[in-house]
Amino acid sequence: MSHPDIAALVKSEKSARKRIRYLALLHFTEGHSRTAIASMLKVSRTSVNKWVSTYLSLGLSGLNDKPNPGRPAKLSSSQLATLAEFVQLKSLSEQGGRLMAKDVGDFIQSEFGVTFKQTNLYRLLHQLGFSWITTRARHPKQSEAVQESFKKFPMAMILNTPGHVALDRIDVWFQDEARFGQQNTTTRIWAEKGTRPRAVKQQQFESAYLFGALCPATGATEAILAPFANSDYMHEHLKLISAATEFGRHALVIMDGAGWHQRDLADDFDNLSIVKIPPYSPELNPMEQVWQWLRQHVLANRSFKGYDDIVEQCSITWNTFIKEPLRVMQLCSRQWAKMNS
Known part of the structure; x- marks a missing residue:
């Protein structure tokens, strides 16, 4: 070359390491002695001899960094798989409690005869x-089988909407209500290490119900606030959803089995039907994430003067x-x- x-x-x-080797090679091809090269680059003559000899026998590829395997792992791949299976099985035990780092360390010691410090146990769990x-x-009483059956959603649409409505003319809405009030929630905040700031926790009981509904396909939303939850307010909420549904389309409103969520409430609307999610399955309704967003981002860690203030906020x-x-x-x-889908 x-x-x-x-x-x-x-x-x-x-x-930087490879650059030094290339510099040594460059000086060598320019006629400098190996002793002079070592002096110019502030490295040992032994290193220069090794780089030049490697280049002459293997070419430039011989100057590449060699793989550094590092310290041998304490656990093999099969042992790591066994450990991951143990953690997955024991984390949600029917006997309750929770799996601690000490429990993981004891399992590793008894099964594999290897000891880990607690800090390294946390690192190992993250790596897994x-x-x-x-x-x-x-x-x-929640049933995963019932939930999976409910997710075969096109069949539910066919059974719960008028026969003359095509599936591509159906708007899926999710509906729910949540209670907000003076018995408010507290949540995590950023604070100086070593401190634990206090947030207001009221002892009064004023509250309001927020009826919320949304259509994920379009981003459309409808909501009302009420002093309590009953069929009358539910009917008013459905009226808003019906009015928001475009002419020629049909709203399929998914909700839970609360007592005021009566199917016959939809009889007053020719463009709206109700489908109820399985019992004990709130995670099927994304409105639960909406309530969490409202609390975590705005409403938590604060006090309210009374009902009117709750409604306004x-x-x-x-x-x-x-x-x-x-x-x-x-x-x-x-x-x-x-x-x-």
Whole structure:
């Protein structure tokens, strides 16, 4: 290789170690002695001899960095798989409680005869794809089989909408209501390490119900606020959804089995039908994520003067959420509820 080619490699090489080797090779091809090269580059003559000899026998590829295997892993791939299976099985045990790092360490010691420090146990669990997170509640009577059956959604649409309505003329809406009031929630905040700031937790009981509904396909939303939840307010909410549905289209409103969610409420509307999700399955309704968004982003960690203040703040918060239809669509879209799925 000519001098200009080696000089170009020196300029383009990003690795400092390889650049030193190329510089040594460049000086060697220019006629400098190996002792002089070692002095110019502030490296040992032994290193220069090794680089030049490697180049003469293997070419430039011999100057590449050699793989660094590092310290041998304490656990083999099969042992890591066994550990991951143990963590997955024990994390949600029917006996309750929770799996601690000490329990994982004891399992590794008893099964594989290997000891880990606690800090390294956390690192190992992260490498296996686990994280320390809060669980979601699940009712003991919940049935996954029933939920999966419900997700065969086109059949539910056919059974719950008028026969003359084509499937591509159906708008799927999700509806729910939540209670907001002076018995408010507190949530995490950013704070200085070593401190635990206090947030207001009222002792009064004034509250309001927010009836909310949305269509993930279009980003359309409808809501009302009421002092309590009953069939009358539910009827008013359905009236809003019916009015928001374009002429020639049909609204299929998905909701839970609350006592005021009566199917006959839809009889007053020729462009609206009701479908109820299976019992004990709130996670099938994306409105639950909406309520969480409202609380976490705006309504948590605050106090309210009374009912009127609750209504005003809930109205502001709802309008803040719905002013970006794309956010509504992304948060609440469910693949099983799409017309073309």
